Amino acid sequence: MRLIRTKAAFAAAALAFSLAACGEAGNDDEGKDLEGKEDAAASFEDGTRMKELAEAGSVTIGHKTDQPGVGFLAAGDDAPTGFDIEIAKILAAELGIDSADIKWVETISDNREPFLKEGENGKVDLVLASYSITDERRAEVGQAGPYMETGQQLLVKSDSDIDDVADVKGKEVCSVTGSTSLEQIEAQGAKPVGFEAYSDCVEKVLDGTVEAMTTDGTILMGYAAQNEGELKVVGEEFSEERIGVGYSLNNPEMCQFINDTLEKAFEDGSWEEAFTSTLGKSGVETPEPPAVDECPAA
Amino acid sequence: MEAVLDNIGLVGWAFAHTVLLFLFSGVLSLLLGTFLVALRVGPVVVLQRAAATYVTVVRNTPLLIILMFFQFAAPKLGVTFNFIDVQWGEVSMTSFFGAAVVSLSLYTSTFVCEALRSGVNSVPLGQAEAARAIGLSFGGVMSQVVLPQAYRASVPPLASVQIALLKNTTVAGVFGVMEALARMRILTNNFTGQKIGIFLAFAIVFVVLVEVLSFLASRLERRWRIA
Numbered sequence: 045m046r047l048i049r050t051k052a053a054f055a056a057a058a059l060a061f062s063l064a065a066c067g068e069a070g071n072d073d074e075g076k077d078l079e080g081k082e083d084a085a086a087s088f089e090d091g092t093r094m095k096e097l098a099e100a101g102s103v104t105i106g107h108k109t110d111q112p113g114v115g116f117l118a119a120g121d122d123a124p125t126g127f128d129i130e131i132a133k134i135l136a137a138e139l140g141i142d143s144a145d146i147k148w149v150e151t152i153s154d155n156r157e158p159f160l161k162e163g164e165n166g167k168v169d170l171v172l173a174s175y176s177i178t179d180e181r182r183a184e185v186g187q188a189g190p191y192m193e194t195g196q197q198l199l200v201k202s203d204s205d206i207d208d209v210a211d212v213k214g215k216e217v218c219s220v221t222g223s224t225s226l227e228q229i230e231a232q233g234a235k236p237v238g239f240e241a242y243s244d245c246v247e248k249v250l251d252g253t254v255e256a257m258t259t260d261g262t263i264l265m266g267y268a269a270q271n272e273g274e275l276k277v278v279g280e281e282f283s284e285e286r287i288g289v290g291y292s293l294n295n296p297e298m299c300q301f302i303n304d305t306l307e308k309a310f311e312d313g314s315w316e317e318a319f320t321s322t323l324g325k326s327g328v329e330t331p332e333p334p335a336v337d338e339c340p341a342a
Numbered sequence: 343m344e345a346v347l348d349n350i351g352l353v354g355w356a357f358a359h360t361v362l363l364f365l366f367s368g369v370l371s372l373l374l375g376t377f378l379v380a381l382r383v384g385p386v387v388v389l390q391r392a393a394a395t396y397v398t399v400v401r402n403t404p405l406l407i408i409l410m411f412f413q414f415a416a417p418k419l420g421v422t423f424n425f426i427d428v429q430w431g432e433v434s435m436t437s438f439f440g441a442a443v444v445s446l447s448l449y450t451s452t453f454v455c456e457a458l459r460s461g462v463n464s465v466p467l468g469q470a471e472a473a474r475a476i477g478l479s480f481g482g483v484m485s486q487v488v489l490p491q492a493y494r495a496s497v498p499p500l501a502s503v504q505i506a507l508l509k510n511t512t513v514a515g516v517f518g519v520m521e522a523l524a525r526m527r528i529l530t531n532n533f534t535g536q537k538i539g540i541f542l543a544f545a546i547v548f549v550v551l552v553e554v555l556s557f558l559a560s561r562l563e564r565r566w567r568i569a
Contacts, residue, residue, distance in 0.1 A: 153531055154527070154530060154531070157534050157537075180532065180533060180534050180535065181534050183534075183535055184534050184535055216434075216436060216438075216518075218518070221515055221516050221523070221524045221527050221528075222524065222526075222527020222528050222530065222531045223528075223531065224531060224532070226528065227528050227531075227532065235434050235436075235520075236520055236524075237438060237518040237520075238515065238516065238518060238519075238520065238524045238527075239516055239517065239518060240516040244413075244414075247414055248413075248518070251417040251418065251422075252417075252424075253417060253422065253424065253437055253438075
C-alpha cells in the first residue's frame, strides 16, 4: 500500500507541475513611478477626503490583475502594470502621494462596488479596474471620468475568414464569464463561451476550440502583440465602453478632483505618455483623450 | 429579484444546462463507479491495484484542476471534444459541454466507487460464497447477488455524492458552459443594485433541485428496503 501511495503522490505532483507550466510568462511593460506633489495637503479644503488622504500620505486603489496593458500583475511581481495603473499613479501624485506609497488591492468585476461601499470610507478609495461607466453602477457608487473610450472587437487567428461581428453569428465566441462583453456578443447572435480570464480565451483561440474571442479592443491589441503572427484583431468596434474612476458616494467631492486631475493630464501630455508606455506598445496610435462627464451636484 | 424575473427565459435555459450536465455526468459516474468497484473487489490483483490508484489520484485532485486539464492540457496532447455539436433550443452542447461532462464523471466516479464499496462490504461473505458454490462466474456473482444488495445499502451515501455532483456542475461556468453560475454572473454584473436578490434566487433554485434529488433518493431507499 505504501508503494501505491508514493506513486500516487508522484503522479499528482507531475500533474500539478504540467499545469503550472501552462501559466503565462509575465509581460514587460514597465510603468514609471511618480513622486507626490509637494504640499498637496495644503491645497485642499478642510474636511474633504482629498485632504485626509494627502495628510495620511497613502491611498488604497483597486485594480485588475489579468489584463495585459490595462491592469496586470505578473506572477511574483509586487506592483501591477498597465494603463489603469499609470492613471492611478497620476491621481495619487496629485494627492501628494508617491507611487511607492499606493496600496494596491485586486478587485474583480463582482466586488468593485462592495469594496467601494464597505466601511465608512470604503475598503478601497478609488477603483481603476477597466470600470465601464453605466447608469446602473452610478446609482451605487460614484464614477468620474471617463479617462478612456474603447469598444468591443474580435480577436481571431491570423488565417481566419472572420472579418466582422456579422461573421460570428451562431458561432462560439469566448470572453470572461459574467462580463458585459460576453453579454453583448450574445446579443449579436453568437454563442457565448465564458472562462475565468481573458488569457484562458486566448488559449482557446490558439488551440482552435473557438474561432474568436471578444472584449475591449485595447485589451485584444495587447494579446495580438504578445502572439504576433498568430492572432489578429478584426472588425469595427460594435459597442462603446467609457472607462471611469470609481469612488465612494460618501465622498462626492472626490469627483471634481478626479475630473480636474484627468483634464490636466490630458493637456500636459502625461495621459498620452501613460498610453504609449502601456497600450501603445502594441502599435496602436494614441487616440484623442475623451471628454469627462460633469460631476453630479453634490 | 426583478432582474431574474425579467430574464426568466435565459435563467431557465441556464438551469437546463445545469440539469443536463448533472444527468449526463450522473449516469456516466454511476456506470464508471460500478465498473471501478468491480475491479477493486475482483480477484485480479493488478486490476485491484490499478483501480485503487485511479481512485486515490483522481479523488485527491481538485475538480478545478481536472477541468483545467481537459480544457488546456488535453487539446495540446490531441485530445479534444470538437466532434460534439448538439443544439437544442438555447442549449448548446459542444466541446466545452463534453469536456465538462467527462471531467465531472471521472471525478464523481471515484466517490461513487467508494460509496459502493462500503455497500459491497456490508454484503455478508456467505452470499458471495453461496453464489460461487452454485457455479456463477465472477460477473454473475457481482451482477446477480452482490451488487443488487450493495446498491440497496449504499443509497444514502450515493445520494450525497450525486447531490455534490449537482452543485459541482457550477465549476463548468468558468469553463465555457452557459450554466446557472455563468448566467448569474452576467446578471450580477448588469444589475449591480440587485446582487443579493439575484444570489438568493439562484440559491433557492439549487435548494429546490437538491430537495427533489433527496426526495427521489428517500423514495428509492424506502422502495428497496428489505421488509
